[in-house]
Amino acid sequence: MEPNIFTTYMQSKxxxxxxxxxxxxxxxxxxxxxxxDYINDMASIMVTALRGNRPSNVLIFGKTGTGKTAVVRYLxxxxxxxxxxxxxxxxxxxFDEFNVERVKYVYINxxxxxxxxxxxxxxxxxxxxxxxxxxxxxxxxxxKVYESLKERIDEEPRVVVIILDELDxxxxxxxxxxxxxLSKINSELKQSKVxxxxxxxxxxxxxFLDPRVRSRLGEEKLIFPPYNAxxxxxxxxxxxERAFKSDEVMSDDVVALCAALAxxxxxxxxxALDLLRVATEIAEREQCPSVDTNHVYKAKNKIEQDCVRxxxxxxxxxxxxxxxxxLLSRVNGFKKLTTGEVYAAYKEISIVSGMDPLxxxxxxxxxxxLDMLGLVNARVKSFGRRGRTKEIQPSVPxxxxxxxxxxxxxxxxxKTLRTFEEPRQxxxx
DNA sequence: TGTCCACTGGAAGGGAGGGCTT
DNA sequence: AAGCCCTCCCTTCCAGTGGACA
Numbered sequence: 345m346e347p348n349i350f351t352t353y354m355q356s357k358x359x360x361x362x363x364x365x366x367x368x369x370x371x372x373x374x375x376x377x378x379x380x381d382y383i384n385d386m387a388s389i390m391v392t393a394l395r396g397n398r399p400s401n402v403l404i405f406g407k408t409g410t411g412k413t414a415v416v417r418y419l420x421x422x423x424x425x426x427x428x429x430x431x432x433x434x435x436x437x438x439f440d441e442f443n444v445e446r447v448k449y450v451y452i453n454x455x456x457x458x459x460x461x462x463x464x465x466x467x468x469x470x471x472x473x474x475x476x477x478x479x480x481x482x483x484x485x486x487x488k489v490y491e492s493l494k495e496r497i498d499e500e501p502r503v504v505v506i507i508l509d510e511l512d513x514x515x516x517x518x519x520x521x522x523x524x525x526l527s528k529i530n531s532e533l534k535q536s537k538v539x540x541x542x543x544x545x546x547x548x549x550x551x552f553l554d555p556r557v558r559s560r561l562g563e564e565k566l567i568f569p570p571y572n573a574x575x576x577x578x579x580x581x582x583x584x585e586r587a588f589k590s591d592e593v594m595s596d597d598v599v600a601l602c603a604a605l606a607x608x609x610x611x612x613x614x615x616a617l618d619l620l621r622v623a624t625e626i627a628e629r630e631q632c633p634s635v636d637t638n639h640v641y642k643a644k645n646k647i648e649q650d651c652v653r654x655x656x657x658x659x660x661x662x663x664x665x666x667x668x669x670x671l672l673s674r675v676n677g678f679k680k681l682t683t684g685e686v687y688a689a690y691k692e693i694s695i696v697s698g699m700d701p702l703x704x705x706x707x708x709x710x711x712x713x714l715d716m717l718g719l720v721n722a723r724v725k726s727f728g729r730r731g732r733t734k735e736i737q738p739s740v741p742x743x744x745x746x747x748x749x750x751x752x753x754x755x756x757x758x759k760t761l762r763t764f765e766e767p768r769q770x771x772x773x
Numbered sequence: 774t775g776t777c778c779a780c781t782g783g784a785a786g787g788g789a790g791g792g793c794t795t
Numbered sequence: 796a797a798g799c800c801c802t803c804c805c806t807t808c809c810a811g812t813g814g815a816c817a
Contacts, residue, residue, distance in 0.1 A: 461801060483792035485800050518802095660804095683780065703806060708781070724781070728815025731779030776817080787806080794799070 366587040367621035369409070369614040372417050377582055378575045379411045382566060386419055389564055393503040394423075394442045398530065398537035401561050405547050406568030409612030412543045415568075416507055420449045446502040454514035463514065463522050464489045467506060471496035490525055494532055501535040511542040512549035520553045527560040570611025576603035579613055580620055594635045598623065601640045619643050652740045655717050656748050661755075662702055666690050666710045668749050670720055671742050672758060682733045683708060689761055697756040711736060719745075 365371050376383060392399040404412045426444045450470045457466050465479045468489060472478070476496060479489055497504055506526065508514065514522060529538050542561060550558050571579065580599045588594065602623070606616030622643035627635040659667065669689035673681050687704045694701040702710075711734060715722040721739045726732040738745070750757045 459802065480792060482790090482801060483794090483799090485793085488793095488800095662804095702804090704780090705782085705807080706805060709805095712782090724813090726780095726813035726815085727778080728813075729776085729778055729817090730815075731777085732813055733778095733780045774817100776815105778815100779812105781810105781812080783810090784808090785806105786808105787804105789803090789805105791802085792800085795797090 363587065364621070366583050367617055367624070369617050371583075372414055372421060373583065373586070375582065376411060376414055376418055377578045378571060379415055379568075382411070382415050382568065383418060385566060386415060387422075390419055390423075390505070393447045393505060393539065394426075394444055396443050396446060396501070396503060398503060399505070399539045400563035401527065401540040401542075402564045402566065403542045403544065403550070403562045404566045404568065405544055407545060407570055407610050407612065409606075409614035409616070410568040410570055411613060412568050413509055416509075416541055416543065417451070420451070420505075420507075423447055423449065448502050448504050449507065450504060451507045451509065453509045455510040458514050458517045460518045460522050461486060461489060463508070464493055464525070468493040468496055471499070473499070494529065497529075497538065498533045498536045502537075504536060504538045505541060506538060507541045507543065509543045510545070512544040512546040515549055515552055520557050523557045523561060524554060527557055571607070571613055572611060573600075573603045573607035576606055576611065576613060576616045580616055583617070584620070593633070594624075597637055598635050598640055601637050605640070605644060615647075618647055622646055649744075652719070652745065653748055655719060656740075656745055657752075661699070661752070662694075662706075663710050663714065664749050664752060664755060665693050665697070665699070666707060667714060667719060667738075668746070668755060668758075669693050670714075670736060670738050671746050671749070672761065674738055674742050675746070676760075679737070681736045683711065683736070684733065686711065686736055692761045693756075693758055696758055696761075697754070708734075 366373075386402070389399050389402060404416070406412045423444065448470075450467055452463055452466055454463065457463055461482065464486070465481060468479045471493075476492075479492060484492075511523075523540075523542075526538065526540055540561060547567070550562065553561070577599055580602055584594055584599060599620070602616050602619040605619060606612050609615050619640060620643075623635050623639040626642050626646070627639045630639075632639070656664070656667065666686065669686055670681060672693075673685065673689050678685070683704070687707050690707060691701045711720065711722050714720045719738070719740055720736055722734045722736045724732065725735045749755055
């Protein structure tokens with residue numbers, strides 16, 4: 345074989361059985377350890393759908409990585425499996441009263457699709473036939489999208505289960521009109537039935553809902569508690585067994601450490617799996633025969649850095665300028681900044697880069713957005729007669745993040761700003 | 774006790790940008 | 796081409812506010 349840039353890497357032995365996806369949080373395993381009860385609860389609600397009736401609407405609450413999405417998607421897969429068995433089977437279905445074919449799941453992640461129009465459009469486009477046209481991603485009046493959605497769903501008798509993941513994001517951004525329409529859709533359908541499953545990180549988001557919507561939506565409620573370290577360990581062990589060639593590649597310590605680190609972060613199974621996967625990738629890259637705890641710590645660092653980098657890179661230009669202003673002020677000796685100071689620095693940076701600065705009102709919002717992303721720490725503080733404002737500090741490594749920002753071609757690197765001179769003197773007195 | 778600072782954060786609305794309809 | 800619709804990003808305006816200070 346001709347030497348090739350990839351040959352060395354291709355020859356290096358991999359510790360994986362071949363399916364790395366098993367360690368991804370999106371992979372849905374055969375069993376979901378410590379979620380059996382919830383699966384049973386959900387199944388007992390959803391079985392109604394197989395009978396051709398409308399299951400109760402369900403609201404599921406729980407922090408990230410507590411298995412909410414996994415449980416719902418697990419049930420969806422089981423229904424799909426029943427459909428297949430139904431087709432493959434040479435026998436008539438044993439239970440006449442069940443009609444699996446009529447059940448249709450629609451999954452929408454409201455963090456990705458976060459507008460009234462977008463959600464309706466996406467649901468509508470899941471019901472296509474040779475006559476129906478795609479609902480365009482903008483342009484139709486809302487009423488028309490809704491009418492078309494109803495028509496499509498009602499075309500043949502079916503039970504539609506609509507899963508709205510990260511529902512709190514949708515509600516906080518676009519209000520509850522989607523839920524209002526979807527939850528009353530059944531009264532306007534002739535032969536089909538629609539049931540809703542809402543998934544939310546935030547227990548309190550129903551407070552913002554119209555009371556009618558709240559009661560229709562919350563017919564059943566499930567709250568998923570965080571996993572503890574032992575449970576996380578079980579989850580990881582199960583996947584490790586499937587993913588690796590032998591059990592020698594990874595000791596119990598490694599699994600236990602991943603579980604412990606993730607348990608500290610409110611029992612997040614997603615984080616635990618990411619740690620394990622990245623640790624394995626690092627070990628592999630270092631051509632180590634096995635994964636050890638050092639790899640896990642490295643993985644922890646890498647994940648944290650990647651998150652920050654990703655968040656910063658995807659920021660819109662003005663937000664980058666604001667972030668840049670905060671970081672530069674910090675390296676120029678400011679410990680904590682006020683909104684006014686950030687704005688002054690931002691304004692100067694914008695002018696240097698030849699951009700029209702936005703108003704201070706807008707920058708207040710951008711600072712809050714940066715705070716929500718965890719890139720800065722901003723809290724409102726009163727200085728008595730010297731006013732009331734936000735106190736802002738970066739919460740990411742400064743120099744590294746500055747470098748990341750300066751990679752953007754729209755950002756003009758800045759060394760010193762006038763703004764750093766005068767106010768600092770004043771503040772330090 | 775009242776004043777007053779430096780904002781905060783809500784409300785309303787403009788206008789650009791995507792696209793459809795007639 | 797003109798007239799819609801919906802979303803996004805902003806601006807303008809402004810009432811409200813925590814607490815040091817007189």
